[in-house]
Amino acid sequence: MTAAKIQNGNGKEDKKFFLFEKTALIGLVSGLAGIYTALLISFRSASFADSVNTPFSFAAGIGMIAAIVWAADAVRKISKYGLGTGVPSVGMFGIGIACVIAVFSVFLNTIWSPVIGTALALIIGLVSGKLINSALGMNIPDMEKRIAEITTGCTLAIISSVVIVAGTVQNISGYEYIMAGIVALGFIGVAVAVFHAYNANLGPDEMKDRTRMLTILDASLLLLIFAAAALFWRAGQNEGIQTIIGSTVTIFMSIVFIFTAYYKFWTYVKRDAWKITETGLLPGEEDLN
């Protein structure tokens, strides 16, 4: 009876439109909300037009973590069926399409770039997932939905990282150099944060909360790097203390996240381990002979 109940419960969840599932909704809404909070509460410096002061850039950081958690959750769901090519492959596919869409939407030079990017990522993810699943004969249930989720999560994460470092999605002079650096780092950083957690935890004793905590740890480490980049860029412009408030807050926030996530992950590891033993000392010379 319990099995039937679980089956029923799963069936009910599957019938829901995939964007209204809890993880997807949290990732999508908080990703977009974080980006727009950081974008809308920003001030252009009066003396130096290239400097954009974003005191709320930590909101985009939280949005980035939520989007990465969403994409990593989709990787977990799709990889459970056994792709045959390793977990990283689906992460690299998602980030490849997400990178193209993120660069395209940011260079549209409008405040609606994040929304346009999200919509494009959903559509292209669905189309390519459908093509791969049916034409190549993968036959994995809901593959197109999961690939759309991975693509959208990665797109939101890259656009958030642009907002964290550059402070805007509208062109400023010298923007292309900054953009190239951010996307180069975001390409591999977001991809690793998305696929590493499930790849490291997979196995019969894989637990959802442990995997998710490792994802948050990876995403926080990436956030720390982006925040440091933002701090150095703003500090180099020498525009006063108010321009580095956002990045300083992001750095402290990400450090707090890193330690909390590490502690929780370690607690989960100890909870799930059957036994933790000491490895002991290395064997001496007489033990080897």
Place this chain on the structure above:
Amino acid sequence: MELLNLSVLSGPAILFPENPFYQLLLLILITLGGVLITVSVHLIPVGGAPAAMAQATGVGTGTTQLAAGAGLTGLLVAVSVYVLSGSGLICVLLGGIGSTIMISIVMLISNIGYIYGVGVPPASGKASRDPITKDRQDTYVSKGTEGHGIPTAAFISGAAGGIIGGIGGSLIFVVLLKASGLSGDDAAAILPISVILSIALFFVNAVIASYNIGGTIEGFYDPKFRKVSKAAAVSAVITLICGILCLYTMIQFGGFGLMAG
């Protein structure tokens, strides 16, 4: 020809930016590059996790990582050659050769590891005789394995895959850079973006091929190679969609750069 910088030849009118179908040609070339990458991955002997334990023929790592390693090396060569020479054709050809050198070194070193480290002879599990040297294979395959090491046919197939994949990746890079219409110092700003976009398309196509072959393949003589047309069609559609976005970005960026300059 404007596109490949061959001023000696006077090519057809479509190769010049003034032609209305110029952008369509660029889009077709990007799609061709994506399809070439997908075909190249089918030729490279990939063994995946079993090959890492010498239980399957091929290099012991995943398709994505192997293709990306060789492809990125080719792209690095292509970018360096483009910056030094400014010629599109030499850049594309040398990009292919760079990829071939990288994949050949990988296969050679892993063969040395298999032969002298693990102690197994290179043998194919899919063919009873090597299609090129006609040597007997099945008697050398250890019991319970699907072959080990990289035999001659797989090695040659891998080298051919390297050159095709490198040409595909470099072609996407050159076309994206030419689409902006910038050259010389103006192109310095757009170079990193076009490299990143071509890396992104490289990964997408490598994964499509990887899904088609199910993670492992030995080379052109593997029965799985017959499925290559399906993957090429899927890759063409997805690269076409992404290529439109990439081209729009680069053309808009080129206009922006011209205004700034």
